[in-house]
Amino acid sequence: MNKYIKKSADLETTYQETKIGFLSIALRKSKEANHYLNLASAFRTIADDYDNPLDLINNDDITVSMCEAAGVSTKARGYLQPNDTKEILTDFVEEYLIAAGANYVDELISRYLLTQGDALGGRMRNIVGGLAGEKLTQNIISALTVRNFEFQYFEKHSQKWINGDKFQEDQSNLVKAIKWTNGEKSRLLYYDLTVPVVKKNIDIVLFNNSDVNNKNSKEFKEFISNHDNYLALGELKGGIDPAGADEHWKTANTALTRIRTAFGNLDKSVSTIFIGAAIEAAMAKEIYEQCQSEELSNCANLTKPRQLAEICDWLVKL
Known part of the structure; x- marks a missing residue:
């Protein structure tokens, strides 16, 4: 459980956070x-x-x-x-x-x-979704850097793995995957990946090893088809509009339930997480209860820096 979440209200997006979110989108739109x-x-x-x-x-x-x-x-x-x-x-x-x-x-x-x-x-709809991913990437890379974990990121355009010390924040939108080592453990995190076990596209996918050539389509297909390679999967919802918050959570919750069911049918235990920008009181209560019962492994409000930093640190240590 995220150490900065002591009660369901801690997850709720405040009026001020919503206002800042709308302002950020308005400035970007201009x-x-x-x-x-x-x-x-x-x-x-x-x-x-x-x-x-x-x-x-x-x-x-x-x-x-x-x-x-x-x-x-x-x-x-x-x-x-x-x-x-x-x-x-x-x-x-x-x-x-x-x-x-x-x-x-x-x-x-x-x-x-x-x-x-x-x-x-249409461009702004893509940008709003992308901004959430950029923010998550920046926080994950910050966690890796502070912990001095060696890492590389996979750049969409060049289709190359680049050493972490070359990363700059304005490149966040180009990051498709990140891999790192933590002692003897190696990890590979992918964004927006169709997971064969679930037969759906998942926002965040963490593998328990990075021993794969992702540019070899056959090898990578075999890798992601092996359910034993998965460690954690999650949903990321970056929309800030409170009117759409409940619908975003319903969609994410359905996806997370599908993940747990698919891997459970294979006797494979995986962690599931939810990160959202617009979290209203009712859904905050539901998310909090799922975390307390360990149905959901971890969660965070995207607009709250400490919660986001904590879940990213949790991910890189997993």
């Missing part, structure tokens, strides 16, 4: 929005050169941007022939841009930004 605003500015620069909006259709350089303004999705463009695309764009221009008269460029850019807003929303 930063990400700059990219789409710059795209709109570049698009406008080209559009300003045309007195007749119909002439925009003949500029192949901006066909994609015109399609986005018209609401033609990437998937749709993949199915359509070039002539059909131009026909749709012609209808769009005649229906909306010509009708706007001298203000047609304003109308075009406004509609373009609506589509980019959807893209920003």
Whole structure:
């Protein structure tokens, strides 16, 4: 049990922590929005050169941007022939841009930004989920560093193992796995891995040894198919919105129950953990009770630094 959790209320996300979480996401969204605003500015620069909006259709350089303004999705463009695309764009221009008269460029850019807003929303959903993983990675690596455990991390883009002393916090989003040694013990932690025993993707997977070449697909497949190699599995929920907290816990609890059942059927005992950002009173009570009964091995609130540091230290020592 996490030593900084003495009662269920210790797990609850406070109003202040929720506010800080929302502020962090808002600031990140504003930063990400700059990219789409710059795209709109570049698009406008080209559009300003045309007195007749119909002439925009003949500029192949901006066909994609015109399609986005018209609401033609990437998937749709993949199915359509070039002539059909131009026909749709012609209808769009005649229906909306010509009708706007001298203000047609304003109308075009406004509609373009609506589509980019959807893209920003999708990007932010990925970022919010990724931020939780980044925070967890940073705390795990801090625990390893303080304990002077030798470790390496697997970088997504290069597909290479990199020595821990090269790690920088701005690389956290690129970390797919971490392996380390603790005396005679070796450990391998993977994020977002489909576990054959469970037949589902699991957020956090800790193996009881790192003796595997993860770049050899056959060897790695055999490794993760062996239930004896597993030590701990967990769910990570980074959403801060209190309105979605209960649903996140229900989803995570179902996954954790599935894990225990799958490994239990093989007479294999594994630890299970839960780390969440938005934890309301009712779910805090349930999580706390599961930890006390040892159904859940450990837990932490992602917004509480001491709880997070403690569960990461627990993980690296396991």
